[in-house]
Amino acid sequence: MTGVAKHLAKGLDVRTSTLVFSINKNEGDWTVTTDDGIQYQADRVILTAPLPQSFSLLFGAGIEMPAELRRIDYDRTLGLLVTLDSNEHRIGTPGGVQFPDDVFSFIGDNAAKGISTAPALTFHANPVWSLEHFDLPLEEIHAQLLAAATPYFGNAQVITSQPKKWRFAIPQSSWPDATWVEPSGTLALAGDVFAGPRVEGAALSGLAAARALT
Incomplete structure (x- = not known):
């Protein structure tokens, strides 16, 4: 963007x-x-x-x-950026999915979107989950997001992962x-x-x- x-x-x-x-x-x-x-x-x-x-x-x-x-007021968003060793993940065409489960509101394939040369996925937690977990220690947020994201990795292995926090993400x-x-x-x-x-x-x-x- x-x-x-x-x-x-x-x-x-x-x-x-x-x-x-x-x-x-x-x-x-x-x-x-x-x-x-x-x-x-x-x-x-x-x-x-x-x-x-x-x-x-x-x-x-x-x-x-x-x-x-x-x-x-604004909804909060907790996010996770993950780089992978291959594109053998479970996010198919067109490279994004909305509200796939009770945790995430959006999962995007950054390579499919043309914003990453390496295999990478972006995860956004939904407003309810983000609000409930926003004040936890960042390490705990990271661990829970990574656990929730794991089913979408498919056969790809995680190289790096980084949590993100947005206090003012989406206007209500x-x-x-x-x-x-x-x-x-x-x-x-x-x-x-x-x-x-x-x-x-x-x-x-x-x-x-x-x-x-x-």
């Missing part, structure tokens, strides 16, 4: 692995401060973080988010508009909570935010 973003970002000054500590509204622009103390001046700001994180930044700037928007409801714009018209919120919990929803929301701030 990062391929499209990387293509669109060619020629742009993109800062990654950077934590935004605060945003502040000035007369005519914004100051964005990162956790290393560097400040950036911006005419326009688009926030695409999960709503609880965006709310924290807005609250610190004295900006009120609509209560209905602020109350939208959606905002009716594709974006939310702060009254000054210079800051907008975007993401899959606005246009549906899908990749295309997040993209459409981003486009709507950009148009709103033009």
Whole structure:
């Protein structure tokens, strides 16, 4: 999924692995401060973080988010990425399966999707299982996910496995508009909570935010 973003970002000054500590509204622009103390001046700001994180930044700037928007919660997701020694696993064409059992909501064949040159599977636990197990030690989560995933390995052997945790994975409801714009018209919120919990929803929301701030 990062391929499209990387293509669109060619020629742009993109800062990654950077934590935004605060945003502040000035007369005519914004100051964005990162956790290393560097400040950036911006005419326009688009926030695409999960709503609880965006709310924290807005609250610190004295900006009120609509209560209905602020109350939208997210399902948690526990995941497992497994690399295998062959493609002799049990995930067939077209390379993905949804809700195959009581643990997983999705299993994807990364090689079939074209995002891995090596045999690899991605497992997403369903929201109920993820919530019940989210606060367990990571080692225990890893062991339980691996045990639940084993029947899908078929004749393939595991080379590596890595657990993943997403606290804000899937919005439990959606905002009716594709974006939310702060009254000054210079800051907008975007993401899959606005246009549906899908990749295309997040993209459409981003486009709507950009148009709103033009």
